[in-house]
Amino acid sequence: xxxxxxxxxxxxxxxxxxxxxxxxxxxxxxxxxxxxxxxxxxxxxxxxxxxxxxxxxxxxxxxxxxxxxxxxxxxxxxxxxxxxxxxxxxxxxxxxxxxxxxxxxxxxxxxxxxxxxxxxxxxxxxxxxxxxxxxxxxxxxxxxxxxxxxxxxxxxxxxxxxxxxxxxxxxxxxxxxxxxxxxxxxxxxxxxxxxxxxxxxxxxxxxxxxxxxxxxxxxxxxxxxxxxxxxxxxxxxxxxxxxxxxxxxxxxxxxxxxxxxxxxxxxxxxxxxxxxxxxxxxxxxxxxxxxxxxxxxxxxxxxxxxxxxxxxxxxxxxxxxxxxxxxxxxxxxxxxxxxxxxxxxxxxxxxxxxxxxxxxxxxxxxxxxxxxxxxxxxxxxxxxxxxxxxxxxxxxxxxxxxxxxxxxxxxxxxxxxxxxxxxxxxxxxxxxxxxxxxxxxxxxxxxxxxxxxxxxxxxxxxxxxxxxxxxxxxxxxxxxxxxxxxxxxxxxxxxxxxxxxxxxxxxxxxxxxxxxxxxxxxxxxxxxxxxxxxxx
Amino acid sequence: xxxxxxxxxxxxxxxxxxxxxxxxxxxxxxxxxxxxxxxxxxxxxxxxxxxxxxxxxxxxxxxxxxxxxxxxxxxxxxxxxxxxxxxxxxxxxxxxxxxxxxxxxxxxxxxxxxxxxxxxxxxxxxxxxxxxxxxxxxxxxxxxxxxxxxxxxxxxxxxxxxxxxxxxxxxxxxxxxxxxxxxxxxxxxxxxxxxxxxxxxxxxxxxxxxxxxxxxxxxxxxxxxxxxxxxxxxxxxxxxxxxxxxxxxxxxxxxxxxxxxxxxxx
Numbered sequence: 001x002x003x004x005x006x007x008x009x010x011x012x013x014x015x016x017x018x019x020x021x022x023x024x025x026x027x028x029x030x031x032x033x034x035x036x037x038x039x040x041x042x043x044x045x046x047x048x049x050x051x052x053x054x055x056x057x058x059x060x061x062x063x064x065x066x067x068x069x070x071x072x073x074x075x076x077x078x079x080x081x082x083x084x085x086x087x088x089x090x091x092x093x094x095x096x097x098x099x100x101x102x103x104x105x106x107x108x109x110x111x112x113x114x115x116x117x118x119x120x121x122x123x124x125x126x127x128x129x130x131x132x133x134x135x136x137x138x139x140x141x142x143x144x145x146x147x148x149x150x151x152x153x154x155x156x157x158x159x160x161x162x163x164x165x166x167x168x169x170x171x172x173x174x175x176x177x178x179x180x181x182x183x184x185x186x187x188x189x190x191x192x193x194x195x196x197x198x199x200x201x202x203x204x205x206x207x208x209x210x211x212x213x214x215x216x217x218x219x220x221x222x223x224x225x226x227x228x229x230x231x232x233x234x235x236x237x238x239x240x241x242x243x244x245x246x247x248x249x250x251x252x253x254x255x256x257x258x259x260x261x262x263x264x265x266x267x268x269x270x271x272x273x274x275x276x277x278x279x280x281x282x283x284x285x286x287x288x289x290x291x292x293x294x295x296x297x298x299x300x301x302x303x304x305x306x307x308x309x310x311x312x313x314x315x316x317x318x319x320x321x322x323x324x325x326x327x328x329x330x331x332x333x334x335x336x337x338x339x340x341x342x343x344x345x346x347x348x349x350x351x352x353x354x355x356x357x358x359x360x361x362x363x364x365x366x367x368x369x370x371x372x373x374x375x376x377x378x379x380x381x382x383x384x385x386x387x388x389x390x391x392x393x394x395x396x397x398x399x400x401x402x403x404x405x406x407x408x409x410x411x412x413x414x415x416x417x418x419x420x421x422x423x424x425x426x427x428x429x430x431x432x433x434x435x436x437x438x439x440x441x442x443x444x445x446x447x448x449x450x451x452x453x454x455x456x457x458x459x460x461x462x463x464x465x466x467x468x469x470x471x472x473x474x475x476x477x478x479x480x481x482x483x484x485x486x487x488x489x490x491x492x493x494x495x496x497x498x499x500x501x502x503x504x505x506x507x508x509x510x511x512x513x514x515x516x517x518x519x520x521x522x523x524x525x526x527x528x529x530x531x532x533x534x535x536x
Numbered sequence: 537x538x539x540x541x542x543x544x545x546x547x548x549x550x551x552x553x554x555x556x557x558x559x560x561x562x563x564x565x566x567x568x569x570x571x572x573x574x575x576x577x578x579x580x581x582x583x584x585x586x587x588x589x590x591x592x593x594x595x596x597x598x599x600x601x602x603x604x605x606x607x608x609x610x611x612x613x614x615x616x617x618x619x620x621x622x623x624x625x626x627x628x629x630x631x632x633x634x635x636x637x638x639x640x641x642x643x644x645x646x647x648x649x650x651x652x653x654x655x656x657x658x659x660x661x662x663x664x665x666x667x668x669x670x671x672x673x674x675x676x677x678x679x680x681x682x683x684x685x686x687x688x689x690x691x692x693x694x695x696x697x698x699x700x701x702x703x704x705x706x707x708x709x710x711x712x713x714x715x716x717x718x719x720x721x722x723x724x725x726x727x728x729x730x731x732x733x734x735x736x737x738x739x740x741x742x743x744x745x746x747x748x749x750x751x752x753x754x755x756x757x758x759x760x761x762x763x764x765x766x767x768x769x770x771x772x773x774x775x776x777x778x779x780x781x782x783x784x785x786x787x788x789x790x791x792x793x794x795x796x797x798x799x800x801x802x
Contacts, residue, residue: 172598187671188660204660268669270678270687304668304679376673413673420559420603423595486668486678494689 004445005356005363005455011463012364018466019319022474027327029274030281034508036193036498038282039063039076041244042510045128045252046121048092049211051197058096059245060194065099069106073503079106081124082117108505118507125509129289132251136291139254142222143231149179152397153233154429155371155406156422159184161203163213167220174224174232177426180257180404182235183217185209190240190269191494195249209236209246214253233257235295238283239265241275241495247283251290257336258287261297262321266478266488268300273478273488275495277324284328285514294330295404296321299340299373301483307342307377311357312461313483314339318361319466320474322368329514332367336404340373341393349450351392356454358400359445364459372397374408386410387428394432399443405429540616552609554586559603564596577604585610626778628771631680637777638682641784642707646776648677649701649740650710651688654724658714659690661745665710665769676769683773694724694731701732701740707780708741710772713749721746722757729758741779743772 040059051057066076083106084095098104109117156178158169170181186203189196199216200208207213214236221232233256238247243260250258262280265271287294298314298321305313318337325335339361343350361370374393379386390408397405407425409417417425445451469477481487546553562576563569574591581589586608593605629637638646650662664671666687668678678685686704688697701709711728713721725744732739745763754762761775777784 175598188663191659191663269663269667304675418559419597419601420557423597423603 003363004359004443005452006447007360007363007456007459011456011459015315015319015364015459015463015466016323018463018470019316019323022466022469023320023323023327026277026474027281027324030278032502033274033278034072034075034500034502034506035244035275035278035495036063036067036072036500037242037279038244038508039066039072040242041248041282041286042075042077042125042508043080043092044245044248045132045510046092046124047128048096049197050093052097052100055197057194057197058093058100061100062092062096065096065104066106070108072500074108074505075502075507077121077125077509078114078117078507079108081121082107082109082113085113085116085120118509121507122509122512125513128248128252129510129513132286132290135251135254136289139231139256139291142225146225146228147230149230151369151403152372152405152433153179153369153403154426155180155182155235155404157182157184157406159206159416161186161205161207162201163199163207163216164201166207167217170217171220171224173422174221174228176423177430178232178407179230180233180235181217181221182257182259183207183209183213185237189237190265190271193241193495193498195242195245209249211249211253214249214255218254235259238287238294239297240269241271241279241498243276243279244282244286247286247292250292251286254290255292257293257295258283259297260284260287260294261300261317261338262324263317263478263483264297264300266493267483267486270486270488270493272493272496272499273475273490275493275499278499280324281328282511282514284325284330285511288329288331288334289514291334293334293336293369294325295336295371296338298338299342302340302342303377304486307340307344307357308347308353311458312465314357315360315364315458315462316465316469317483318365319462322365332365333369335365335368336371337361337365337368338371338373341375341396342373342377344378345375345389351396352450353454354392354396355400355445356451357458358396358402359451360455360458362400362402363455369403371404371406372402373406374412376408376412379408379410379412381414383410383414386412387424390425391428391432394429395436395439398433398437399440401440542614542616543612544610552611553607554610555605555607556581556584556586557603557605559597559601561600562602563600564594564602565599570594573602574604577602577606581606581608585612587611626775629774629777631675631770631773634680634770634773634777635682637784638680638781639784641777641781642682645682645684646780647684647686647705647707648710648776649686649688649697649704649706649708650712651692651697652690652712652714653692653694653697653728654713654720659712661714661747662687662710662712665712665745665767665772670769672766672768674768674770677773679769680773683776694728697728698731698735702735706740708743708776711742711744713744713746721748725749725757725759733758741776743775745772 040063043059048059063076066079070079083104087104089095154177156173158166160166166183184206186206186208196208196210199212200210218234221234225232235257236255238258238260260283265276266273298317301310301313322335341354343353375389387410393408407429409421409425411417411421475490479489543550543552544554560576562573564573574594577591578589589606589608591604591606595603597603650666652659652662665676666685667676670676677683713724729742742759743761744759745767747765749762749764751762751764
């Protein structure tokens with residue numbers, strides 16, 4: 001990637017410093033709190049699966065039982081493993097069943113009992129994290145065995161609601177050229193405070209994210225990867241009230257990419273801001289460990305706000321996502337920062353504006369696998385015009401070296417894509433890639449010309465907004481409706497009752513291992529904080 | 537009146553030329569398969585009334601499917617006098633028009649309180665209408681600058697809903713009901729309507745929605761409006777703006793009307 005915009009390195013540095021300053025208080029909060037979903041994730045990582053007769057997962061039952069009895073200020077692990085030893089139960093599943101029947105007494109152990117409980121819990125979590133490590137190695141082995149597809153990776157969505165319908169559709173999409181399959185979740189799964197169990201065949205405009213569905217789809221795509229001689233990645237959504245649990249399941253079942261934005265749930269789903277940020281840090285630590293690429297959701301802002309006026313809010317959110325991501329241990333190569341081609345095509349010079357925005361993001365984050373989203377807002381029922389717009393999106397994507405292209409459908413907003421819509425969309429991107437894939441090397445915007453000026457302007461607006469956020473505090477800025485126009489107060493929204501302040505002696509054997517991992521890369525995060533200009 | 541009879545226009549008046557595209561689950565690999573696939577497309581085109589038809593493009597998609605683009609001439613006549621335009625009782629407005637109508641007609645924010653009542657924990661419907669995220673490519677009511685949304689979530693008791701609606705100064709109450717065992721959705725809606733009536737005059741506009749409601753039964757349930765399956769946030773916003781800010785600006789355009797073509801000329 002060569003620089004094309006002559007960005008002022010001092011401005012870029014300032015932007016990163018401001019993002020770090022705005023984000024640090026949030027990180028401090030996340031480090032001193034836990035949530036019911038973080039604690040449930042600990043149990044999932046230790047291998048607790050299954051649900052009771054009503055379909056409520058045992059992890060929910062057990063965490064609720066511990067909370068009612070001794071609270072979660074010390075974490076679920078200490079009282080759970082202590083109770084297991086005291087009651088002589090062989091595993092977490094038996095403990096959860098017994099606790100649900102009210103047959104278990106929990107306590108916060110001290111002395112040798114506490115040391116024993118900690119040791120056994122730590123060993124259990126080492127096993128769970130070990131599975132994630134093994135999956136990461138397995139992914140690399142499969143990539144070596146097959147092949148890493150060239151970028152941009154082509155990202156296609158399936159969403160039938162029935163995992164057994166999704167599988168053949170995903171395999172067909174991969175054969176047609178998709179490098180990444182995303183299984184859209186059932187509408188509103190974000191708002192469920194539990195993760196459904198088992199293989200599911202009914203969803204609302206999407207398929208539930210469950211451990212078994214993850215496993216089934218990954219196994220099918222492994223088969224297809226071998227058949228095609230190219231590793232096909234699988235994506236799902238770590239957002240909503242169960243973000244840490246979904247992230248953990250993704251690590252345990254070797255998903256490759258996860259949608260995981262720092263503010264999406266707050267803005268678009270009215271999930272409590274504190275809950276979101278605490279859940280998010282743990283989720284990103286898991287993703288970092290699992291080698292999962294996160295995808296952030298800045299494209300969503302442009303579906304509610306104007307893509308020209310709000311271009312800088314995308315950059316600000318990306319810088320925040322970068323700060324939070326790196327703090328949690330994610331490498332540049334795991335930061336799939338999102339943006340989108342959403343400018344009204346009737347705006348004069350709209351394509352030049354798109355090029356300026358896309359190139360700005362590319363240059364600010366030169367080593368990130370950027371995820372570029374196709375037009376949706378200005379796709380009309382005119383499928384012929386839509387096909388042209390998608391071609392310009394693809395062209396902008398290859399000219400500015402985007403890493404992941406979500407393939408636009410000319411029937412966007414009309415219906416779930418027909419087989420032929422998908423085929424035509426792939427024909428479109430293949431043509432642009434073959435015809436203009438190397439255009440980037442000759443794309444040199446005129447010094448001081450429209451594109452350079454526009455990029456500098458958006459960067460300047462981003463710095464101004466970041467200054468305001470630093471003055472106000474990020475939580476206040478969110479409460480004031482800075483992002484996506486919606487006001488989200490820090491104490492409003494869903495899930496605040498699941499936030500718990502950590503006591504002295506809080507014990508989370510998963511975090512102990514994962515925090516160790518973060519501490520292992522101090523140079524990495526220091527470099528990202530101070531920044532070295534556009535680093536290109 | 538001859539002006540009432542028209543035909544599709546390709547490049548000459550009355551030539552009847554149209555274009556269609558479709559996929560058939562037939563292979564397009566060997567020469568024999570290709571010939572057979574194009575014949576299959578021709579057969580469908582002719583049955584659809586395209587005569588003569590011309591398959592201008594055929595492409596295999598994977599081992600089992602073929603995509604076709606077909607041009608042809610239809611002999612059907614369109615009788616404009618038989619086209620009936622059924623107008624919605626309220627116009628479908630854009631978000632800008634909804635906001636404008638509320639601003640000019642109401643002069644303040646329109647307050648909506650939403651909930652799932654009774655034992656119903658399925659908030660999918662109410663969230664699709666209220667959350668910014670929205671549904672079917674449309675943003676939810678939270679997205680509208682002139683609407684203030686209070687979403688109470690699931691399993692809200694009717695007395696709590698009435699109290700909260702009063703405290704918030706609700707202009708409209710939206711209730712979603714998915715669970716329908718023993719017609720729970722109907723009894724819950726009736727109970728809610730009765731509770732609001734009992735609370736005194738000047739009750740908010742009562743709107744219920746859910747996949748099993750019959751939109752024609754609003755009066756018998758005692759509510760003002762029922763939205764059925766497939767309702768989008770924009771429809772609800774348009775209805776609320778028109779019902780609660782009737783004097784406001786924010787106009788009707790011809791494209792907002794629903795056009796239904798009666799079966800004819802077949």
